[in-house]
Amino acid sequence: xxxxxxxxxxxxxxxxxxxVLIDPDKFTIANTAAFILKVNISxxxxxFIGGSTVDESSTELLVQEIKKHTILPVILFPGDVSQITNxxxxxLFLSLLSGRNPEYLIGKHVEAVSKLRGSNLEVIPTxxxxxxxxxxxxxxxxxxxxxxxxxxxxxxIDTAKAGELLGMKLMYLEAGSGAKYPVFEEIIxxxxxxxxxxxxxxxxxxxxxxxxxxxxxxxxMVIVGTAFEEDESFFEEIQSSLFYTQKL
Ligand code: 1GP
Numbered sequence: 001x002x003x004x005x006x007x008x009x010x011x012x013x014x015x016x017x018x019x020v021l022i023d024p025d026k027f028t029i030a031n032t033a034a035f036i037l038k039v040n041i042s043x044x045x046x047x048f049i050g051g052s053t054v055d056e057s058s059t060e061l062l063v064q065e066i067k068k069h070t071i072l073p074v075i076l077f078p079g080d081v082s083q084i085t086n087x088x089x090x091x092l093f094l095s096l097l098s099g100r101n102p103e104y105l106i107g108k109h110v111e112a113v114s115k116l117r118g119s120n121l122e123v124i125p126t127x128x129x130x131x132x133x134x135x136x137x138x139x140x141x142x143x144x145x146x147x148x149x150x151x152x153x154x155x156x157i158d159t160a161k162a163g164e165l166l167g168m169k170l171m172y173l174e175a176g177s178g179a180k181y182p183v184f185e186e187i188i189x190x191x192x193x194x195x196x197x198x199x200x201x202x203x204x205x206x207x208x209x210x211x212x213x214x215x216x217x218x219x220x221m222v223i224v225g226t227a228f229e230e231d232e233s234f235f236e237e238i239q240s241s242l243f244y245t246q247k248l
Pocket of ligand 1: 021174175176177178179201202203204205223224225226227
């Protein structure tokens with residue numbers, strides 16, 4: 001079964017997915033074995049790798065090291081074409097739908113094709129919607145685009161729906177790494193009501209209560225990065241989540 005088929009199956013069965021995001025820029029490769037052991041015994045179902053500004057070779061080295069220690073799918077969540085490596089299992093082929101920078105709507109994708117040709121990566125077209133999380137995020141700076149205001153719910157819904165109508169297979173609502181507050185529950189609920197494709201939510205989630213709110217509002221998959229970078233004891237905290245027993 002492909003990564004995407006597994007995500008669809010989980011959505012259908014109401015099983016909640018959880019990805020730990022590792023930013024190669026903020027991670028010491030020597031810590032890989034110990035960190036991935038914690039990931040393996042946690043509620044995590046996926047590992048995402050990516051960052052807004054990452055040195056070319058570091059993603060590949062890190063992915064190769066991670067693959068030695070886990071059977072979880074390793075999925076690239078790239079900030080740039082340079083982060084694409086065949087060592088991973090899958091790639092979120094992201095379109096920054098909240099912005100109007102053609103480079104992040106089609107330009108980078110064209111550049112990526114020469115790297116993807118002949119690769120075994122499972123490429124998953126994903127709509128990426130940046131929503132104001134209370135701070136100016138790295139995504140916003142790097143892509144030179146603005147997040148959609150969290151008060152502008154209709155625009156967020158219409159943006160996500162347009163992505164689905166364009167054929168995207170996943171929709172990612174993003175408050176940005178290190179956001180002051182995560183995507184609001186009302187936004188997740190309303191987007192969920194409109195979409196048929198699986199919904200990913202991330203950015204600023206640092207507590208079990210925020211994690212459960214995201215799931216209860218309709219997120220099929222939640223992504224957490226910063227909370228683990230700041231304190232790995234978050235792995236123990238999330239084991240108390242209601243969703244722990246639902247690990248695939
Ligand atoms: C960022 O959504 C992810 O792209 C995760 O955000 O680092 O705030 O958990 P955090």
